[in-house]
Amino acid sequence: MTNKIVAVQGNHPSKLNPISDTSVFLASEIQNKKYKIFYYDPKDLSVINSKVIASGFFIKFDYSKKKFFKILKKQKLDLTKCKFILIRQDPPFNLEYISATYILDAIKDKVKIINNPTSIRNVSEKLYSVRYQKYMPDTIFTQNINEIKNFFKKYKKVIIKPIHSYSGNDIHLLNKFNLRLINQFIRKHDHIMCQKYLPKISKGDKRVFLINGKVCDAISRVPKKGSFLSNMSKGAKPINIQLTKIENKISKLIAKDLKKENIFFAGIDFIDQKLNGDINVTSPTGLKTLYDLSGINHAKTFWKELKA
Known part of the structure; x- marks a missing residue:
């Protein structure tokens, strides 16, 4: 029988805010059902002798205490020993992110992984919305300066976002066309999302x-x-x-x-x-x-x- 272990792949608990954090909320709920919580960072994933191993720690969450978590035991764990794995680290979608999904792909038929590593690699958090553009404010995805300039001329007030960032980081509201800023933005982020501003x-x-x-x-x-x-x-x-x-x-x-x-x-x-x-x-x-x-x-x- 599979152990009652839930692994959480995420940012270190010390970086989380228990007042609002969903990872802690999900882990606390299943912990109440007598599951053990094992926590690790994506960088601590390895493939050793064809096994997917994570270096991490067993942890207990407690909302009633000022320090809301207690690290119980540090160890390496064969992730196929888990009942579930939750992928909960913050993006950005970068090479480390992609590598972690490929590693977890190797065991997705042996343990339930939420969300499926192949699927989160394929469903771009911004570009997947291309199929729903009729429900969106006017939006383009590009790194072509002339396309952005034409878009700005049309709407006068435009939001620009990186495609692979998160949490409102690096989002700009353009009230005037700033060529220098946009060039820097594209050099940093490649394709970007430009959207009509909704007041x-x-x-x-x-x-x-x-x-x-x-x-x-x-x-x-x-x-x-x-x-x-x-x-x-x-x-x-x-x-x-x-x-x-x-x-x-x-x-x-x-x-x-x-x-x-x-x-x-x-x-x-x-x-x-x-x-x-x-x-x-x-x-x-x-x-x-x-x-x-x-x-x-x-x-x-x-x-x-x-x-x-």
């Missing part, structure tokens, strides 16, 4: 949670005064909210498509009833915040659906 972002976006092909509620995140960034890591304030009929319809469509792609857990975002193009499949966040706002515990939903 209603000041009222907040909506983060929708998709679990196993189902739409599981949403929260809104309102940017702090003077900001256009709705990420809580950038100071946005979460509030409880309902989806509109349009948002629910689009969410159901994407949830169904992602399930076909073997994506079990994802987060998508709306601004002013338009999909903003971020399809979060590596480490979607917000479940703990939803619980604190509404009392709805979708960590329970996550594990129930996964065990089923």
Whole structure:
């Protein structure tokens, strides 16, 4: 019988905020079911004698204590000894990220990995949205200066984002065409995402949670005064909210498509009833915040659906 071990591939717990972190929330929930939690960083993955080995530690989480985690035992673990592996590190999507997915591909038929390593490699968190552009504000993906210039001439106010970043990092709002900034941005990020600015972002976006092909509620995140960034890591304030009929319809469509792609857990975002193009499949966040706002515990939903 498979051991009752859940491995979490993620950033070190000391870098996490237990008040809002979804990885801690998911781990705490399954820990309550008498599972052991093994934690490791992607850089600590190895293939030794055809076995996928991680150097990490067993850990216990406790929300009631100021130091919310305790490292119980450091060790190397053959990851096929686990019941489940959660891929929960922050992007960016880089070569280390890709290498980790290839390593985990070797054992995905022996242990349930969420999200599937092949799938998160194939479902680009920005470029996957190309198929849903009719539900989005006008958006282009390019590194061609003339295309960006024409786009800016049309809309006058444009958001530019890296394709492979996360958490609102390196996002710019262009009120004027700044050739030097854009050239630097392209040199750093290659292809970028350019999107018509939606002023209603000041009222907040909506983060929708998709679990196993189902739409599981949403929260809104309102940017702090003077900001256009709705990420809580950038100071946005979460509030409880309902989806509109349009948002629910689009969410159901994407949830169904992602399930076909073997994506079990994802987060998508709306601004002013338009999909903003971020399809979060590596480490979607917000479940703990939803619980604190509404009392709805979708960590329970996550594990129930996964065990089923």
